[in-house]
Amino acid sequence: MKTPSINTAKTASGIPALLKTACFNALIALVLFSLMVGVRTEAGSDGQLTYWTRFGEVASLVAAVFGGSIVLELLKQWIGPTGAEKLVPPAVQSGMSFLGRYLAPALLIFTLLVPVIFYDQRYILDLAILVLTYVMLGWGLNVVVGLAGLLDLGYVAFYAVGAYSYALLATNFGWSFWICLPLAGVLAAFWGVLLGFPVLRLRGDYLAIVTLAFGEIIRLVIINWQDLTGGPNGVSSIPRPSFFGIPLDNSDNGLAARLGIEYSPTHRIVFLFYLILALALLTNWVTIRLRRLPIGRAWEALREDEVACRALGINTTTTKLTAFATGAMFGGFAGAFFATRQGFISPESFTFQESALVLAIVVLGGMGSQLGVALAALAMIGGFELFRSLESYRMLVFGMAMVLIMIWRPRGLIGHRAPTVYLTKAHAISSDLVKEGHG
Amino acid sequence: MSRDQILEVDRLTMRFGGIVAVQDLSFAAERKKITALIGPNGAGKTTVFNCITGFYKPSGGAIRLSHDDGKVIALERLNDFRIAKQAKVARTFQNIRLFPGMTALENLMVAQHNALMRASGFTLLGLVGAPVYRDAEKRAIDLATDWLKRVNLLDRADDAAGNFAYGDQRRLEIARAMCTEPALLCLDEPAAGLNARESAALSELLLSIRNELGTSILLIEHDMSVVMEISDHIVVMDHGVKISEGSPREVRDDPKVIAAYLGTDEEEAAAVMESGS
Numbered sequence: 222m223k224t225p226s227i228n229t230a231k232t233a234s235g236i237p238a239l240l241k242t243a244c245f246n247a248l249i250a251l252v253l254f255s256l257m258v259g260v261r262t263e264a265g266s267d268g269q270l271t272y273w274t275r276f277g278e279v280a281s282l283v284a285a286v287f288g289g290s291i292v293l294e295l296l297k298q299w300i301g302p303t304g305a306e307k308l309v310p311p312a313v314q315s316g317m318s319f320l321g322r323y324l325a326p327a328l329l330i331f332t333l334l335v336p337v338i339f340y341d342q343r344y345i346l347d348l349a350i351l352v353l354t355y356v357m358l359g360w361g362l363n364v365v366v367g368l369a370g371l372l373d374l375g376y377v378a379f380y381a382v383g384a385y386s387y388a389l390l391a392t393n394f395g396w397s398f399w400i401c402l403p404l405a406g407v408l409a410a411f412w413g414v415l416l417g418f419p420v421l422r423l424r425g426d427y428l429a430i431v432t433l434a435f436g437e438i439i440r441l442v443i444i445n446w447q448d449l450t451g452g453p454n455g456v457s458s459i460p461r462p463s464f465f466g467i468p469l470d471n472s473d474n475g476l477a478a479r480l481g482i483e484y485s486p487t488h489r490i491v492f493l494f495y496l497i498l499a500l501a502l503l504t505n506w507v508t509i510r511l512r513r514l515p516i517g518r519a520w521e522a523l524r525e526d527e528v529a530c531r532a533l534g535i536n537t538t539t540t541k542l543t544a545f546a547t548g549a550m551f552g553g554f555a556g557a558f559f560a561t562r563q564g565f566i567s568p569e570s571f572t573f574q575e576s577a578l579v580l581a582i583v584v585l586g587g588m589g590s591q592l593g594v595a596l597a598a599l600a601m602i603g604g605f606e607l608f609r610s611l612e613s614y615r616m617l618v619f620g621m622a623m624v625l626i627m628i629w630r631p632r633g634l635i636g637h638r639a640p641t642v643y644l645t646k647a648h649a650i651s652s653d654l655v656k657e658g659h660g
Numbered sequence: 661m662s663r664d665q666i667l668e669v670d671r672l673t674m675r676f677g678g679i680v681a682v683q684d685l686s687f688a689a690e691r692k693k694i695t696a697l698i699g700p701n702g703a704g705k706t707t708v709f710n711c712i713t714g715f716y717k718p719s720g721g722a723i724r725l726s727h728d729d730g731k732v733i734a735l736e737r738l739n740d741f742r743i744a745k746q747a748k749v750a751r752t753f754q755n756i757r758l759f760p761g762m763t764a765l766e767n768l769m770v771a772q773h774n775a776l777m778r779a780s781g782f783t784l785l786g787l788v789g790a791p792v793y794r795d796a797e798k799r800a801i802d803l804a805t806d807w808l809k810r811v812n813l814l815d816r817a818d819d820a821a822g823n824f825a826y827g828d829q830r831r832l833e834i835a836r837a838m839c840t841e842p843a844l845l846c847l848d849e850p851a852a853g854l855n856a857r858e859s860a861a862l863s864e865l866l867l868s869i870r871n872e873l874g875t876s877i878l879l880i881e882h883d884m885s886v887v888m889e890i891s892d893h894i895v896v897m898d899h900g901v902k903i904s905e906g907s908p909r910e911v912r913d914d915p916k917v918i919a920a921y922l923g924t925d926e927e928e929a930a931a932v933m934e935s936g937s
Contacts, residue, residue: 642763
């Protein structure tokens with residue numbers, strides 16, 4: 222008999238508060254929408270201002286907000302006083318980490334089979350390549366942001382360096398993709414160190430701003446150094462990658478002719494797919510290994526407490542620089558792949574928006590989590606395509622989805638941290654304890 | 661600098677703008693002994709510590725550290741992480757600074773960073789899984805396990821350090837400092853916030869570090885029961901200068917020390933002492 226009485230008491234006290242909240246929300250909606258929706262202005266035929274009112278629409282919007290907030294409040298009461306954490310009960314959370322153990326191999330097998338399953342669906346193959354490119358970029362940035370805790374808003378700069386390195390080396394000297402790929406990585410890593418030096422003393426917001434500026438500087442240099450980079454016109458007719466020397470084309474030397482099968486343009490797409498998959502998996506493998514090495518532990522320690530690192534004799538300067546260089550190198554690889562896939566690159570591909578997107582993938586995935594980043598890239602890039610039919614509203618839907626995910630899982634899809642070494646049993650470490658780093 | 665001194669602070673001065681935090685401070689810490697630095701709040705103890713461990717650059721004076729092999733290192737010329745790496749001075753912090761999101765074992769592994777870095781061929785050998793590195797890692801885990809045993813935290817080796825109780829965090833921080841295999845261990849108020857039982861366990865731990873491993877210890881401490889019990893030598897500071905020095909007994913009976921702690925004039929303190937005796 223105890224429980225119902227509590228319930229009725231709760232509902233009784235709830236109704237005035239409920240109406241109050243709903244009225245308040247409706248009032249805010251009224252203020253906002255009365256000008257945004259209520260008055261429609263347009264330039265008339267002679268350029269004069271014409272306007273008309275749409276109070277009916279305003280009324281329905283306000284009513285919708287009023288009703289919506291009542292439903293939301295009732296839902297809250299029905300589920301109980303939940304915080305963001307409680308929406309995902311602990312049992313489910315531990316279940317998810319259990320699931321995670323099988324999710325990664327399952328995803329990998331599925332990814333390996335994508336070209337087989339979707340062989341004649343060019344659109345899906347292209348989308349898969351795009352997703353994998355961002356998975357790789359996310360994994361690369363994860364080293365800098367997720368492990369070392371250095372907020373880098375200019376990651377696209379290394380992507381650009383990699384892309385232009387390959388494009389210029391291949392078009393000017395005719396070097397093959399397989400020679401240029403490591404060079405692109407090395408050059409990007411070099412720029413990573415170069416960026417690293419001046420920003421070593423900076424932390425947090427300041428670091429973010431300077432890295433953002435660095436990304437813009439690289440883009441502006443590319444635009445303005447016309448002789449070398451072709452400026453805004455970009456670099457075109459970049460050689461396609463060969464299958465270790467054998468071109469993937471319609472010629473007699475082509476792979477199709479040599480294998481005695483009919484040529485199809487899809488061959489190249491499938492090859493590109495496996496190429497980026499291999500590069501992404503290389504990134505993943507190296508990162509996982511590095512995490513278990515002293516350098517990776519030093520990166521994570523740096524994220525946790527820089528002062529303590531210094532007291533333990535860790536050279537924080539080189540530790541930060543190696544993090545920058547490693548992340549930049551993977552960005553450079555991805556850039557070289559991007560250039561060979563597109564066949565044409567221009568500065569427009571390397572705007573701040575790309576950096577923000579990759580950073581969003583890392584944050585959404587859960588900083589430091591490899592699987593989380595892969596899932597986030599799939600959700601961000603794949604999901605973005607999914608909403609294509611919504612046209613201009615898709616940004617809105619997308620933004621709302623992001624906000625909701627961040628409310629439910631503020632530390633990203635996979636927020637907990639797996640220890641790098643253990644004596645008896647590896648327990649996942651709760652995201653509450655893991656620091657984000659101070660830059 | 662005599663052979664049995666590990667640390668010699670010579671006319672150390674530290675100014676912050678117009679404020680003189682430490683003035684002409686000279687003292688020495690003996691090898692394989694526990695030296696305590698005590699004094700009322702604001703006496704400049706932590707500043708001295710930060711100068712010794714390289715977090716501050718002294719405005720004047722010299723700090724010399726001599727290793728067992730007779731090599732003398734001028735600490736005031738080394739900066740930052742090099743003091744821990746080359747001079748082998750380890751420290752703990754007044755407000756504990758563990759890596760909260762890493763397990764106890766990981767904390768102790770990070771402490772062995774430099775040795776493991778060399779063993780991993782600066783990552784390259786480690787990346788390909790060379791046996792050289794695997795052996796070194798195994799030894800590092802053994803050392804960490806040994807220390808977890810000593811500080812009585814072995815059963816919590818795989819738990820996040822941030823989840824530990826306060827006293828456990830203190831002990832883990834000492835274990836982490838010891839995993840760097842230091843010549844001199846500097847402890848900044850290790851007994852702060854510990855209850856009587858934990859303080860006693862701490863005293864025991866520090867004595868075992870001195871007796872069994874022969875590591876010299878320099879500590880700042882407010883808990884007089886700990887200081888008087890374990891210290892071989894005590895240096896008393898007040899307002900940035902040394903006011904007394906000696907064995908625990910000598911210091912305890914020094915009227916200047918009593919005056920500093922009671923906050924009275926020297927004459928008054930002397931009067932108090934006389935009337936008491």
